[in-house]
Amino acid sequence: MAIRTVPYDSAEFLDTPEAQAAYLAEALEEDDPAAFTHALGVVARAQGMAQIAQETGLGRESLYKALREGGNPEFATVMRVLKALRLKLTTRPA
Secondary structure (H helix, E strand, O other), X not given: OOOOOOOOOHHHHOOOHHHHHHHHHHXXXXXXXXXXXXXXXXXXXXXXXXXXXXXXXXXXXXXXXXXXXXXXXXXXXXXXXXXXXXXXXXXXXX
């Protein structure tokens, strides 16, 4: 009997603002911009990429492209997405 597998998608488990914020905070701890960009894309998918695209005024395809692995969004785009997600980027002493 063969084992059936399905792709794992973190977005399916990020169903609360607290879980989404914690996921992004962990990505920031990686000290890797690509990790944060990827996590931001996962959270955007969790909330609905079409809705986030509409709220940011960006095209859905452009948003997917900016937030995919290897994407390099402008900081202004990151801030617009965070605002649409109703999340804030905060800092604390290292």
